[in-house]
Amino acid sequence: MKQIRGGVTAAKGFSAAGTAAGIKYQDRKDMAMIYSEVPCRAAGTFTTNLVKAAPVKWDQQVVYGTKQAQAVVVNAGIANACTGEEGMGCCRATAQKAGELLGIPAEQVLVASTGVIGKQLPVDRIRGGVEALVPALAGSLEGGHDAALAIMTTDTHEKEVAAAFTAGGVTVTIGGMCKGSGMIHPNMCTMLSFVTTDAAISQELLQEALRADVEDTYNMISVDGDTSTNDTCLLLANGMAGNPEITEKNEDYRAFCEALHFVNETLAKEMAGDGEGATALFEVRVVGAATKEQAKVLSKSVVTSSLTKAAIYGHDANWGRILCAMGYSGAEFDPERVDLFFESAAGRIRLISDGVAVDYSEEEATRILSEPKVTAIADIKMGDAEATAWGCDLTYDYVKINADYRS
Amino acid sequence: MKQIRGGVTAAKGFSAAGTAAGIKYQDRKDMAMIYSEVPCRAAGTFTTNLVKAAPVKWDQQVVYGTKQAQAVVVNAGIANACTGEEGMGCCRATAQKAGELLGIPAEQVLVASTGVIGKQLPVDRIRGGVEALVPALAGSLEGGHDAALAIMTTDTHEKEVAAAFTAGGVTVTIGGMCKGSGMIHPNMCTMLSFVTTDAAISQELLQEALRADVEDTYNMISVDGDTSTNDTCLLLANGMAGNPEITEKNEDYRAFCEALHFVNETLAKEMAGDGEGATALFEVRVVGAATKEQAKVLSKSVVTSSLTKAAIYGHDANWGRILCAMGYSGAEFDPERVDLFFESAAGRIRLISDGVAVDYSEEEATRILSEPKVTAIADIKMGDAEATAWGCDLTYDYVKINADYRS
Numbered sequence: 001m002k003q004i005r006g007g008v009t010a011a012k013g014f015s016a017a018g019t020a021a022g023i024k025y026q027d028r029k030d031m032a033m034i035y036s037e038v039p040c041r042a043a044g045t046f047t048t049n050l051v052k053a054a055p056v057k058w059d060q061q062v063v064y065g066t067k068q069a070q071a072v073v074v075n076a077g078i079a080n081a082c083t084g085e086e087g088m089g090c091c092r093a094t095a096q097k098a099g100e101l102l103g104i105p106a107e108q109v110l111v112a113s114t115g116v117i118g119k120q121l122p123v124d125r126i127r128g129g130v131e132a133l134v135p136a137l138a139g140s141l142e143g144g145h146d147a148a149l150a151i152m153t154t155d156t157h158e159k160e161v162a163a164a165f166t167a168g169g170v171t172v173t174i175g176g177m178c179k180g181s182g183m184i185h186p187n188m189c190t191m192l193s194f195v196t197t198d199a200a201i202s203q204e205l206l207q208e209a210l211r212a213d214v215e216d217t218y219n220m221i222s223v224d225g226d227t228s229t230n231d232t233c234l235l236l237a238n239g240m241a242g243n244p245e246i247t248e249k250n251e252d253y254r255a256f257c258e259a260l261h262f263v264n265e266t267l268a269k270e271m272a273g274d275g276e277g278a279t280a281l282f283e284v285r286v287v288g289a290a291t292k293e294q295a296k297v298l299s300k301s302v303v304t305s306s307l308t309k310a311a312i313y314g315h316d317a318n319w320g321r322i323l324c325a326m327g328y329s330g331a332e333f334d335p336e337r338v339d340l341f342f343e344s345a346a347g348r349i350r351l352i353s354d355g356v357a358v359d360y361s362e363e364e365a366t367r368i369l370s371e372p373k374v375t376a377i378a379d380i381k382m383g384d385a386e387a388t389a390w391g392c393d394l395t396y397d398y399v400k401i402n403a404d405y406r407s
Numbered sequence: 408m409k410q411i412r413g414g415v416t417a418a419k420g421f422s423a424a425g426t427a428a429g430i431k432y433q434d435r436k437d438m439a440m441i442y443s444e445v446p447c448r449a450a451g452t453f454t455t456n457l458v459k460a461a462p463v464k465w466d467q468q469v470v471y472g473t474k475q476a477q478a479v480v481v482n483a484g485i486a487n488a489c490t491g492e493e494g495m496g497c498c499r500a501t502a503q504k505a506g507e508l509l510g511i512p513a514e515q516v517l518v519a520s521t522g523v524i525g526k527q528l529p530v531d532r533i534r535g536g537v538e539a540l541v542p543a544l545a546g547s548l549e550g551g552h553d554a555a556l557a558i559m560t561t562d563t564h565e566k567e568v569a570a571a572f573t574a575g576g577v578t579v580t581i582g583g584m585c586k587g588s589g590m591i592h593p594n595m596c597t598m599l600s601f602v603t604t605d606a607a608i609s610q611e612l613l614q615e616a617l618r619a620d621v622e623d624t625y626n627m628i629s630v631d632g633d634t635s636t637n638d639t640c641l642l643l644a645n646g647m648a649g650n651p652e653i654t655e656k657n658e659d660y661r662a663f664c665e666a667l668h669f670v671n672e673t674l675a676k677e678m679a680g681d682g683e684g685a686t687a688l689f690e691v692r693v694v695g696a697a698t699k700e701q702a703k704v705l706s707k708s709v710v711t712s713s714l715t716k717a718a719i720y721g722h723d724a725n726w727g728r729i730l731c732a733m734g735y736s737g738a739e740f741d742p743e744r745v746d747l748f749f750e751s752a753a754g755r756i757r758l759i760s761d762g763v764a765v766d767y768s769e770e771e772a773t774r775i776l777s778e779p780k781v782t783a784i785a786d787i788k789m790g791d792a793e794a795t796a797w798g799c800d801l802t803y804d805y806v807k808i809n810a811d812y813r814s
Contacts, residue, residue, distance in 0.1 A: 051734030051742040082730055084743070084763045117727020118764045227735035229727075306713065307809055314810030320524020320636075323489055327458030328634035335458040336491070356491045357525045394810075396803050402714055403721030403801075 001259045007160030009144035010175030011198040012240040013037040016143045017136035018150030021129030023122065024077025024115060029150035031129035033098070034072040034194055035137050039108060040236035042069040043207040045214045047231035053081035055111045056232060058091040062110055067203045069236060070108045072194060073098050073130060074151050076179070077115040079190060081229040090121045097127045101134040112232050114153055114180065114190040148177040151192060154401055155179050159270040163259045167252035168244040172199045174259045178267040180228075190230035191218060193267055199256055200239035201246040209257050210235045217264035220296065221272040221390045222304045235260075272390035273373070277397030282312050283375040286326075287386040294331045295387035301329030302376065302389070309394035312374060317342060317365035319351040322376055339379040344371035408666045414567030416551035417582030418605040419647040420444040423550040424543035425557030428536030430529065431484025431522060436557035438536035440505070441479040441601055442544050446515060447643035449476040450614040452621045454638035460488035462518045463639060465498040469517055474610045476643060477515045479601060480505050480537060481558050483586070484522040486597060488636040497528045504534045508541040519639050521560055521587065521597040555584040558599060561808055562586050566677040570666045574659035575651040579606045581666045585674040587635075597637035598625060600674055606663055607646035608653040616664050617642045624671035627703065628679040628797045629711045642667075679797035680780070684804030689719050690782040693733075694793040701738045702794035708736030709783065709796070716801035719781060724749060724772035726758040729783055746786040751778035 009016050014036050018029040044063035046056050062069055073094050080087045095109035102109075113121065137143065148158035162175030176195035201209075214233055239245070246252045273281030284302045289295035302308055305325035311318035319340050327335060336355040341348055346368045349360055368374070416423050421443050425436040451470035453463050469476055480501050487494045502516035509516075520528065544550065555565035569582030583602035608616075621640055646652070653659045680688035691709045696702035709715055712732035718725035726747050734742060743762040748755055753775045756767055775781070 049731060049734040050740070051730050079727075082727060082742070082759070082762055082764070117725075117731060118759070227731075229731050229734060306805075310806055310809030313806065316810065318524075320486070320489060323458050324456060324524060324634075324636050327456040327636060333457070335489070352489070352525070355489055357489070394806055396806050398713075399717055399720065399801055399803050399806060402717030403723065 001163055001165040001255065001262060004162050004164050004173070006141050006162040007144040007148055007175050007177040008034050008194055008196045009139050009141065010162035011173040011196045013198060013238050014196045015137040015139040016147035017133045017138060018146035019129055019132040019136060021075065021125050021132070023075050023125055029146060030076045031133060032074045032147035032150040033133040033137060034147060034196065035102060036070050036236060036238045038238050038240065039068050039070045040238040041201070041203040041206050042067055042110065043203065043210040043235040045211055045233045047228055049227050049229050051082065051229045053079050053113060053230040054083055054087035054091050055080055055113045056230060057088065059110050059112070059232060059234065062107065066107060068108060069110050070104045071098055071102055072110040072112065072234060074112045074192065075121065075126060075129070076151050076153050078113060078119045078121050079115045079117050079230050080113040080121050081117040083118070083120050086120055090123050090126065093123050094126050094130065097130045101130060110234060112192050114151070114192055114230055117229060144177065151177070151179040153179060154276050156274055159267055161263050161266040163262050165255045165259045167199065167246065167255055170241055170243045172241040172243050172256070173197065174199065174263055176263045176267055178271060180271055190228040191271060193218065193233040195235045195263055197237045198239065198241035199237050199246065200241065200243050201237050201256060205246055205253060206235060206237050209260055213257065213261050213264050217261065217268040220300065220388065221268045222300065269390050272392055275392035276401045277395040278392030279395055280312060280393045281373045282309065282391045282393060283373065283388060285375060285377045285386060285388045286380065287377060288379040288381045288383065289385040290383040292385045292387055295385050297329050297331040298326050298333070298378065299387050299389035301325045303391035306394055309391065312369065313393035313395050315366045315369040317351060317362060317369060322378070326378065333380045333382065337381045341377040342368050343375040343377060344368045344373060346371050408570055408572040408662065408669060411569045411571050411580070413548050413569040414551040414555055414582050414584040415441050415601055415603045416546050416548065417569035418580040418603045420605060420645050421603045422544040422546040423554035424540045424545060425553035426536055426539040426543060428482065428532050428539070430482050430532055436553060437483045438540060439481045439554035439557040440540040440544060441554060441603065442509060443477050443643060443645045445645050445647065446475050446477045447645040448608070448610040448613050449474055449517065450610065450617040450642040452618055452640045454635055456634050456636050458489065458636045460486050460520060460637040461490055461494035461498050462487055462520045463637060464495065466517050466519070466639060466641065469514065473514060475515060476517050477511045478505055478509055479517040479519065479641060481519045481599065482528065482533060482536070483558050483560050485520060485526045485528050486522045486524050486637050487520040487528050488524040490527050493527055497530050497533065500530050501533050501537065504537045508537060517641060519599050521558070521599055521637055524636060551584065558584070558586040560586060561683050563681055566674055568670050568673040570669050572662045572666045574606065574653065574662055577648055577650045579648040579650050579663070580604065581606065581670055583670045583674055585678060587678055597635040598678060600625065600640040602642045602670055604644045605646065605648035606644050606653065607648065607650050608644050608663060612653055612660060613642060613644050616667055620664065620668050620671050624668065624675040627707065627795065628675045629707065676797050679799055682799035683808045684802040685799030686802055687719060687800045688780045689716065689798045689800060690780065690795060692782060692784045692793060692795045693787065694784060695786040695788045695790065696792040697790040699792045699794055702792050704736050704738040705733050705740070705785065706794050706796035708732045710798035713801055716798065719776065720800035720802050722773045722776040724758060724769060724776060729785070733785065740787045740789065744788045748784040749775050750782040750784060751775045751780060753778050
């Protein structure tokens with residue numbers, strides 16, 4: 001597997017576009033479309049929030065129903081959540097318009113929205129956006145790039161990645177784009193992720209691969225512990241690579257999963273590092289765990305701790321907050337056996353041994369914590385399992401963005 | 408029951424003092440002592456964090472062991488958490504010194520600490536503090552007040568309350584003080600609460616009353632979702648009111664519970680409203696619930712949502728964030744039946760009916776949200792149960808305090 005340039009248009013047969021439809025933002029692209037020349041097998045994972053936005057309900061009907069799709073229409077600015085029957089009607093109208101212009105059934109058009117909750121989408125502008133997007137569809141790097149720009153909300157930069165691998169002697173490509181700052185993050189910062197591949201693979205394995213990988217990637221990031229009403233991850237496979245169809249968990253499937261994981265993890269880390277107001281990507285690795293589940297619970301608890309996040313912003317080696325967050329996570333471990341380290345491009349430093357502070361240099365710790373990517377590593381000495389979670393620091397700008405956002 | 412002036416010295420036989428021992432802070436009181444003329448029955452509840460500070464372990468031995476105590480020694484500035492055997496030794500040395508000077512067994516001295524995790528307490532200064540505190544003990548309002556000032560960390564004001572009620576024809580008094588900003592809040596802002604009463608009551612009922620009431624008061628507040636290593640709530644009863652001993656759940660017990668609840672709820676709300684950096688007390692009431700537990704889960708989820716808290720700071724009626732936080736709480740309800748209101752001294756406004764926005768004035772909503780105490784009320788129309796949680800807004804100052812705290 002190797003990384004290649006591009007995003008959702010990297011795989012054969014996929015084109016994309018972005019346009020300024022004036023949904024909420026002015027003077028910027030705010031609608032995107034992804035299209036495949038041929039129908040795709042569709043897989044998806046969605047928010048676990050009881051309050052599900054209309055586009056989530058629409059997509060679930062597709063992904064759990066016919067499991068087939070050929071296009072995706074996305075808008076930024078309004079989430080189409082808590083919008084009742086009118087909101088569902090807007091999803092239908094969007095899919096119908098796109099289906100009509102693309103010459104495909106409306107039931108093969110997926111939709112996604114991100115933005116403020118509770119406002120109705122301006123259906124006429126959405127229809128106008130679809131009319132502008134269809135002729136603009138391009139299979140080039142630019143087509144994918146325009147789409148990646150159009151789905152941003154408080155994101156500071158677009159997020160794209162692609163990879164290629166070999167299956168059955170042919171090159172298979174997988175690429176994706178995303179926006180938002182976490183599966184665990186709402187409103188403006190809903191996580192939306194779109195991954196496309198030309199792999200030939202059965203829908204069952206496509207869904208299984210996605211569901212499993214989401215647990216280790218998007219579900220391991222957090223910006224503020226809030227789970228959006230709109231979180232959506234879609235994976236479309238159109239089979240145009242021409243590889244022998246992957247129908248069992250053989251070598252080709254493992255190669256596919258490896259590339260999928262690379263794409264998902266890259267996008268997930270991009271989201272965490274671009275969390276609202278963030279100045280640093282904060283990675284937490286728990287090693288020496290008895291089970292992976294235990295390591296996940298512990299690492300996620302640290303990465304969601306407001307106090308730890310504020311300390312990272314302050315470049316303060318306040319390890320007590322990390323041990324504290326592990327302690328209230330609900331996972332069992334012996335605090336008096338924990339070793340803790342900080343690591344970054346500037347070096348590595350041990351802070352505690354067997355739960356008690358060692359004599360370390362605060363100056364060196366601050367230097368290590370002043371990098372744009374900082375890792376905390378906790379060894380709990382119970383076994384061989386481990387897990388990694390990603391988040392970001394908590395800054396003045398996070399408060400500013402979210403106190404000022406709607407008004 | 409009526410509220411009276413005072414705090415931990417309001418009840419008969421209790422005296423208290425505060426002193427500047429130079430533990431960490433300069434030029435301010437940072438050690439306090441509470442003393443009862445006669446041995447008390449002791450009840451307590453403690454942090455659920457797996458990482459428990461040394462004083463928590465010491466107090467658990469007392470409260471779950473002899474269940475009897477006569478004095479409490481508290482320090483602010485260093486938490487004595489993650490300090491291993493040396494930390495436990497410091498608790499023992501503190502209790503021994505206090506016991507020696509007060510003429511009581513060391514095993515009847517409770518200790519509590521709040522402040523930075525991982526640093527050892529300076530034992531000599533602690534001993535010096537105890538030597539200064541014993542002769543300063545006073546049963547006056549001032550004695551209690553000095554103690555309340557000495558236990559503060561990032562608190563902006565001291566927190567005291569007292570109440571009196573009648574049991575068996577005699578007046579019984581209960582009073583308390585606390586610091587910190589939440590049962591769910593660590594480090595500097597560990598919650599410490601000390602309640603004293605001259606009620607004659609069995610230790611079993613004392614503990615039961617405290618344990619039950621903590622669930623509805625301290626455990627319903629949150630500042631940032633972090634649970635400290637040091638959270639401690641102690642309740643001492645010395646029987647000096649002379650009431651017939653409360654040994655069953657009769658009318659006297661109910662009067663005691665009512666007064667205890669008043670004291671605990673007042674202190675809990677004071678802590679939430681004085682959360683780090685807070686400009687407003689944020690109250691969330693969930694009504695119409697099927698069960699109290701369901702209402703608690705929902706109200707606590709809203710009050711801990713960073714995005715909701717930031718919106719409260721911005722005086723922004725961003726109700727979507729509230730519905731979103733209810734949705735990911737894990738409690739079942741029908742989002743399409745929810746009514747939501749904001750209420751404050753400036754009025755009351757309905758925002759959503761049956762899960763969909765009503766036509767309300769943003770201007771009026773902002774006016775209501777600009778008060779120092781703001782309440783969100785969600786009616787989920789499933790039954791008659793309800794619960795209230797308290798928190799505060801998320802502000803620039805929260806980040807400032809916690810990014811700069813240790814350095």
